[in-house]
Amino acid sequence: MKAGYFTEFGGPEVLQYGTVADPKLTTTGLIVKTQYIGLNYADIYRRRGTYHLEKQTPYIDGYEGIGEVVACGTAVQHVKEGDRVLFVDVPFANAELVAVPEARAIHVPAAISDQVAATIGLQGLTADFLAHDLAQNRAGDRVLIHGISGGVGNLLTQLLTADGVSVDGVASTTAKQQLAYAAGAHEVFLRHSDWAATHTNYFDTVFDGVGSTLPVSLAITRRRGRIVFYGMAGGNPPKVDPIDLMSGSKSLMTGDLWDFLTDETIRQARADRLFKAVLRQTIVPTTPTIYPLSAISAAHTALEQGQVAGKILLAP
Numbered sequence: 476m477k478a479g480y481f482t483e484f485g486g487p488e489v490l491q492y493g494t495v496a497d498p499k500l501t502t503t504g505l506i507v508k509t510q511y512i513g514l515n516y517a518d519i520y521r522r523r524g525t526y527h528l529e530k531q532t533p534y535i536d537g538y539e540g541i542g543e544v545v546a547c548g549t550a551v552q553h554v555k556e557g558d559r560v561l562f563v564d565v566p567f568a569n570a571e572l573v574a575v576p577e578a579r580a581i582h583v584p585a586a587i588s589d590q591v592a593a594t595i596g597l598q599g600l601t602a603d604f605l606a607h608d609l610a611q612n613r614a615g616d617r618v619l620i621h622g623i624s625g626g627v628g629n630l631l632t633q634l635l636t637a638d639g640v641s642v643d644g645v646a647s648t649t650a651k652q653q654l655a656y657a658a659g660a661h662e663v664f665l666r667h668s669d670w671a672a673t674h675t676n677y678f679d680t681v682f683d684g685v686g687s688t689l690p691v692s693l694a695i696t697r698r699r700g701r702i703v704f705y706g707m708a709g710g711n712p713p714k715v716d717p718i719d720l721m722s723g724s725k726s727l728m729t730g731d732l733w734d735f736l737t738d739e740t741i742r743q744a745r746a747d748r749l750f751k752a753v754l755r756q757t758i759v760p761t762t763p764t765i766y767p768l769s770a771i772s773a774a775h776t777a778l779e780q781g782q783v784a785g786k787i788l789l790a791p
């Protein structure tokens with residue numbers, strides 16, 4: 476099969492596209508022929524060698540995709556050949572064929588297209604656990620999202636505003652600022668303005684998936700407020716002293732999606748909640764930018780340099 480892969484860590488230039496061995500079918504697994512593969516920021520961390528990664532040479536990045544089941548193991552019970560499944564936590568996804576454990580296959584309602592499911596999958600499930608498991612904001616709360624027009628930021632804005640939360644955010648360009656307003660944001664600050672100085676001890680919750688912004692997040696969170704730290708798209712955060720947190724009565728929360736997708740029932744239930752939000756138009760997904768899988772290196776460059784707002788999909 477064809478895949479995007481790398482044999483050494485580094486920048487987008489280490490990514491290659493070519494023929495690798497097909498994945499092996501296990502008794503409890505499926506082989507999925509991918510229609511779309513979701514590109515995520517964690518793929519960049521893995522390519523750089525700074526994040527957990529399944530050790531297999533060549534390294535095939537990616538954990539998210541949607542496609543058709545083309546083979547089923549003998550012990551598979553609830554999936555059959557020809558079914559359409561989404562997956563968000565399965566390694567070696569940057570490929571035409573992916574071995575997916577049956578338990579990690581998510582069924583998608585017929586009313587939701589492949590493109591929409593792949594656009595909201597991992598980022599939507601992330602936005603959902605950040606909002607509803609970690610922060611648990613109430614209507615009327617004031618929150619701020621760094622990187623508000625990114626994939627997670629956009630969906631998080633929509634979920635929170637649907638809950639009656641007032642969402643402010645930070646974006647790098649006026650075009651991205653407008654995207655965040657379209658998603659329901661109340662006020663969107665430009666990254667290089669001095670907005671933070673006038674918002675000390677202000678927000679009930681600050682969502683920080685940028686990382687290098689953590690000191691700002693600590694300063695703008697109100698006393699007894701929460702910082703939800705979930706990624707480092709802008710670089711690793713400096714160390715935080717818990718004594719400083721305590722003296723401001725501020726709490727730092729963290730989470731990784733995979734710790735909220737603990738079994739197949741929970742994974743499907745969380746995905747169904749997301750699909751319902753799309754069907755009710757509580758969430759309106761942005762139009763994805765699609766690159767052929769063969770252009771995986773260019774897709775990484777675009778994601779890393781912030782050239783694209785919203786989801787990037789790879790098409791085999």
Ligand SMILES: NC(=O)c1ccc[n+]([C@@H]2O[C@H](COP(=O)([O-])OP(=O)(O)OC[C@H]3O[C@@H](n4cnc5c(N)ncnc54)[C@H](OP(=O)(O)O)[C@@H]3O)[C@@H](O)[C@H]2O)c1
Pocket residue numbers: 515516517597598601621622623624625626627628645646647648651666684685687688705706707708709710730731732733778781785786
């Ligand atoms: N914990 C989890 O389970 C989990 C799951 C999925 C994703 N994540 C994390 O969530 C974060 C967002 O992911 P995503 O998929 O939404 O990526 P994305 O669509 O590429 O969004 C990244 C965002 O980060 C912002 N950004 C990048 N560099 C920045 C910098 N130096 N300063 C300030 N902002 C910067 C960008 O802002 P502009 O667009 O304004 O340039 C962009 O909005 C990543 O850190 C990712 O690792 C965590």
